[in-house]
Amino acid sequence: MLAAMSATADSPGSPAAVAVARNGGDACPGTLRLHTADDGALARVRIPGGVLTAARARTLLDAAERLGDGELHLTSRGNVQLRGLGQDCGGELAELLREAGLLPSDRHERARNVVASPLSGLDTAGRSDIRPWLDELDALLCASERATALSGRFLFALDDGRGDVDALGADLTLIALDDGQALLRIGPGDTGALLPVAFANAPRAALLAAEAFLDLAAGPDVWRISGLPGAARAVLPAEAARRAGLAPPPEPLAHRAAAAAPGPGAVTGPGGRTALHVGVPMGRLTGVRWRALVETAERLGSGELRCTPWRGVVVPGLAAATAREALDALAGAGLVTGPGSPWAGVGACVGRPGCAKSLADVRAEAEAALGPAGRLPVYWSGCERRCGHPRGEWIDVLATPDGHRITHVRGESRGAPTAVPDDPAALAAAVAAARDART
Known part of the structure; x- marks a missing residue:
């Protein structure tokens, strides 16, 4: 999602936002550290767990309409990006977000990368409601001086036991178990080390593990646990356990992520x-779509x-009596409200x-290739970086100088790619076939 950058650097903790360049260091955008893209400056607003009050949601749209392109752009971490910003709007944007409570700590704003099971507490699929974890972890992060050194790429995940965000490959994942227990996964995926921890102590253990990572990192370019040198990564679980007062298990624990993302529709x-869970085509929330969601939350829901x-x-x-009417209204606003939508499962980078790095307008190509849900x-990508691509099993459509390359991805393995010439009809047919393939 990052685009071509200019060539300046920011001052950490500065109250005014400035546009900065990718200079070899961690160049993740924030709200105090804007990035310059081809369509203007870009701000990424961290929203831990993706949770917004209706009032804060309205503030985000107000900022987008007053200062940017008028749309909110969802990211693969449940954050919100504002695009098309003016180069000199940083101070005004930061003040808007501060007043709304969306910027509780200037020095920690890029460290507040937390995803959480979005249906936790709203259905019966999870083992525990992890909302208390979310509130506590964010407070602990904002109170930790050491956490200010965390990269904008470092990710925490809070999984209520259903396995949805555990499958996202976070650096540190808390997984709720039964009987007031939890697991702390240190490192991404099924290769991460697992430590047992009491449910009530889990957020503190996650913060201490993050601080241990920072102390073991070899240099400023080690942004994530997967980038630690082998020896440092091997000792991190024991060091995290020591700091949190945990007893490492006598033998390795096994816990496989379920990789189940929720589908669109109503959940009782x-x-x-x-x-109501609705999909957002291409992650683009126009003013009409966002207002429909906010008004539904205020008029019919809990205001969240x-x-x-x-x-x-x-x-x-x-x-329950109002759910169907609300879903129909949201569908009328252009949101995905059921698995039969042609937009279901379709994503793309900005392109x-x-x-500037993209070889094609992949969003327009994806829309042109829409057909029955596969x-x-x-996921359509304009260049080899594949910004924002999903995890698990998916179809990779990559723009190339000669057309596109389609690949079936299963976790870390990739099938043989199929080259498709720059022909819209042939491309749409090839994508549809790949999405429905069973091999």
């Missing part, structure tokens, strides 16, 4: 209340929205004209 939960790591939005707290998700 405890007390008969209903939550939850942005998901799959570029969707959850509206909690509706009465042209927003990104078995597998598909």
Whole structure:
């Protein structure tokens, strides 16, 4: 999602936002550290767990309409990006976000990368409601001086036991178990080391593990646990356990991520209340779409929205009797409300004209290739970086100088690519076939 950058650097903790360049260091954008893209400056607003009050949601749209391109762009971490910003709007943007409570700490704003199971507490699939974890971890991060050194790429995940965000490959993942217990996964995927921890102590253990990572990192370019030298990565679990007062298990624990992302539609939960999960085509929330979501949350729901790591939005707290009417209204605003939508499972990077590295307007190409919903998700990328691509099993459509390359991806393995010439009809047919393939 990052595009071509200019050549300046920021001053950490400065109250005014400035546009900065990719200079070999961690150049992740924030709200105090804007990036210059082909369509203007870009700000990334960290929203831990994707949780927004309706008032804060309105502030984000106000900022986008006053200062940017008028749209909110969801990321694969449940954050929100503002694009098309003016180079001199940083101070005004920061002040807007501060007043709304979206910037609780200037020095920690890029460290607040936390994804959480978006349906936690709203249905019966999870083992525990991890909302208390979310609030506590964010508070602990903002109170930690050491955490200011965390990269904008470092990611925490809070999984309520269903396995959805555990599958996202976070640096540190808390997984709820039964009977007041939890696991702390240190490192991404099934290769990460697992430590048992009491549910109530889990956020503190995650913060201490992050601080241990920083102390073991060999230099400023080690942004994530996967980048640690082998020896340092091997000792990190024991060091994290020591700091948190945990007893490392006598033998390695096994816990496989389920990799199940929620589908669009209505979800019935405890007390008969209903939550709506809708997909956002290409992650682009126009003013019409965002206002429809906010008004639904205020009028029919609990007044809260939850942005998901799959570029969707959850509206909690509706009465069952109003859910169908609300879903129909959101569908009318252009949101994905059921698995039959041609937009279901379709994603793309920004592409042209927003990104100078992109070889194509992949969003327009993806829209032109829409057809019946496929078995597998598909993600269109304008260059080899594949910014924002999904995890698990998916179809990779990559723009090349001669057309496109289509590859079936399963975790870390990739099938043989198929080259498709620059022909829209042939490309649409090839993508549809790849999405429904069973081999």
